[in-house]
Amino acid sequence: MSIHADVNTRPPGPGRTAAARLACVLIQPFLSRVVHRTAARHPSLFARLGPHQTTDFLIDPVELPFALHLRPDPEALVFRAVPRDAAPHTGAAIRGRFLLLLELVDAEQDGDAAFFSRDLEVSGDTEAVVRLRNALDDIDGSLAEETAAMFGAPGRAMLARLRRAYLNDTKGQECI
Amino acid sequence: MSLAELICPAGTPAALRTAVDAGADAVYCGFQDATNARNFPGLNLTPDELAASVVYAHAHGTKVLLALNTYPPAGKLDLWRHAADTGARLGVDAFIVADMGVADYIAHAHPQVRLHLSVQAAASSPEAIRYYCESFGVKRVVLPRILTIPEIRQIRKEIPCEIETFIFGNHGLMVEGRCSLTNYLTGQSTNMDGVCSPASDVEYVRDADGSMSSQLAGFTIDRFGPDEKAGYPTICKGRYTAPHRPEGYYAFEEPVSLNLSRLLPELIDAGVHAFKIEGRQRSKSYVRGVVRAFRAAVDDIKAGRKANIADLLALTEGQKQTQGAFETKKWR
Numbered sequence: 001m002s003i004h005a006d007v008n009t010r011p012p013g014p015g016r017t018a019a020a021r022l023a024c025v026l027i028q029p030f031l032s033r034v035v036h037r038t039a040a041r042h043p044s045l046f047a048r049l050g051p052h053q054t055t056d057f058l059i060d061p062v063e064l065p066f067a068l069h070l071r072p073d074p075e076a077l078v079f080r081a082v083p084r085d086a087a088p089h090t091g092a093a094i095r096g097r098f099l100l101l102l103e104l105v106d107a108e109q110d111g112d113a114a115f116f117s118r119d120l121e122v123s124g125d126t127e128a129v130v131r132l133r134n135a136l137d138d139i140d141g142s143l144a145e146e147t148a149a150m151f152g153a154p155g156r157a158m159l160a161r162l163r164r165a166y167l168n169d170t171k172g173q174e175c176i
Numbered sequence: 177m178s179l180a181e182l183i184c185p186a187g188t189p190a191a192l193r194t195a196v197d198a199g200a201d202a203v204y205c206g207f208q209d210a211t212n213a214r215n216f217p218g219l220n221l222t223p224d225e226l227a228a229s230v231v232y233a234h235a236h237g238t239k240v241l242l243a244l245n246t247y248p249p250a251g252k253l254d255l256w257r258h259a260a261d262t263g264a265r266l267g268v269d270a271f272i273v274a275d276m277g278v279a280d281y282i283a284h285a286h287p288q289v290r291l292h293l294s295v296q297a298a299a300s301s302p303e304a305i306r307y308y309c310e311s312f313g314v315k316r317v318v319l320p321r322i323l324t325i326p327e328i329r330q331i332r333k334e335i336p337c338e339i340e341t342f343i344f345g346n347h348g349l350m351v352e353g354r355c356s357l358t359n360y361l362t363g364q365s366t367n368m369d370g371v372c373s374p375a376s377d378v379e380y381v382r383d384a385d386g387s388m389s390s391q392l393a394g395f396t397i398d399r400f401g402p403d404e405k406a407g408y409p410t411i412c413k414g415r416y417t418a419p420h421r422p423e424g425y426y427a428f429e430e431p432v433s434l435n436l437s438r439l440l441p442e443l444i445d446a447g448v449h450a451f452k453i454e455g456r457q458r459s460k461s462y463v464r465g466v467v468r469a470f471r472a473a474v475d476d477i478k479a480g481r482k483a484n485i486a487d488l489l490a491l492t493e494g495q496k497q498t499q500g501a502f503e504t505k506k507w508r
Binding site: 024048049050104107108109111113114115116117118121122123124125127129130131132133134135137138139140 | 187188189190191193216217218219374375376378379380381382390400402403404405406407408431457458459460461462464465490491492493494495
């Protein structure tokens with residue numbers, strides 16, 4: 001089933017909006033740690049981004065209550081959760097289920113294949129998206145596992161649960 | 177029986193290592209400039225990255241082929257000469273070339289490095305191939321994807337070099353090396369700039385009903401319904417309306433990928449020396465999956481076993497695959 005059919009693409013009601021804002025506040029310290037740690041461990045990815053280091057990306061995991069705003073500027077990194085109704089205007093947007101996006105970051109899935117199947121949508125500056133994809137794909141190892149390891153055994157267990165859930169979902173081809 | 181080498185794509189150093197680890201006999205790659213036909217943003221290798229990649233590949237018994245397979249515009253051969261000099265200095269095992277000037281330069285400046293003739297040269301007759309062999313010492317020809325297996329078998333008997341054929345990946349053939357469709361819309365040349373449908377000119381527009389339009393330089397190439405599989409935004413795979421076809425039709429080709437896994441035994445028997453997997457622009461996930469699948473299949477065939485080919489449909493464009501002209505000229 002392509003992502004356009006996901007129920008969470010509908011406009012949120014007032015209750016969902018409040019929950020989204022709270023979720024954004026709670027998750028922000030985690031996102032800041034992740035992006036700074038990734039930049040420190042993988043500085044080579046910035047060269048592949050070229051002029052798009054200062055492009056604003058909206059990464060939209062459709063089943064989560066918020067989207068993510070990324071500006072991969074090594075001088076002023078931005079990675080923050082934003083409620084969809086308050087999302088900034090960005091140069092490019094990438095949209096798909098959260099765990100698909102995670103698998104793409106880790107090169108466990110192929111972005112072109114996800115695009116062909118309509119599980120992944122991109123809009124805006126396509127060159128920026130291609131550069132980001134190539135930059136992330138040149139990273140050895142798993143960003144998800146690096147991130148999970150920051151939180152020790154509970155983090156790794158959470159990642160394993162998420163991956164199992166994703167596998168179960170994709171077997172049934174149902175959206176969360 | 178031919179050696180049946182697996183020639184695998186490497187768009188980044190990490191993809192190169194992935195291909196090596198997955199069982200590639202050789203990897204092919206390019207520099208971050210117009211000297212190769214996958215000059216895409218954020219893709220390809222710097223000279224330093226190529227140096228480290230050659231060391232890694234050779235340590236694992238894998239060859240490195242450097243694609244210099246575009247055509248230098250008049251007066252701009254220096255970029256290609258410099259790329260060849262750098263590749264030779266770093267120890268690549270072969271150059272993949274299309275242009276005669278580039279071939280001539282390498283034949284004289286770096287005669288110790290093998291020359292392979294790119295598919296971009298569109299050499300499809302024994303006469304043309306022999307000319308490249310005799311004039312520049314070409315050791316292998318990558319055949320255009322327009323020949324049947326009986327035709328390949330016959331050509332093999334009439335040429336003094338090895339044959340390489342594509343076995344998987346993009347099937348945008350047209351007249352390879354001579355396609356100017358992208359140039360017509362964007363001003364950039366597939367053959368001289370190395371960009372087919374440059375990303376900077378591509379836009380995807382999502383409609384309220386979930387449909388998606390792919391556009392190149394402002395022209396709509398295709399419009400996919402909400403649950404319809406998508407393809408690349410290339411003009412040759414576009415779906416167009418015309419007064420006599422208001423419903424829209426594929427004027428040139430459909431979004432589809434080549435998959436010759438079932439024809440591997442026949443291709444080996446026909447004397448094909450090497451099999452090329454297309455996709456330097458694809459991810460490590462694609463490289464890992466496709467290389468592993470074909471490594472296992474080739475090894476099975478070499479050992480006299482029936483090849484058990486993994487299902488690769490999910491990785492194909494439009495999630496459709498074809499054996500194209502290799503199976504029959506009636507294709508399309």
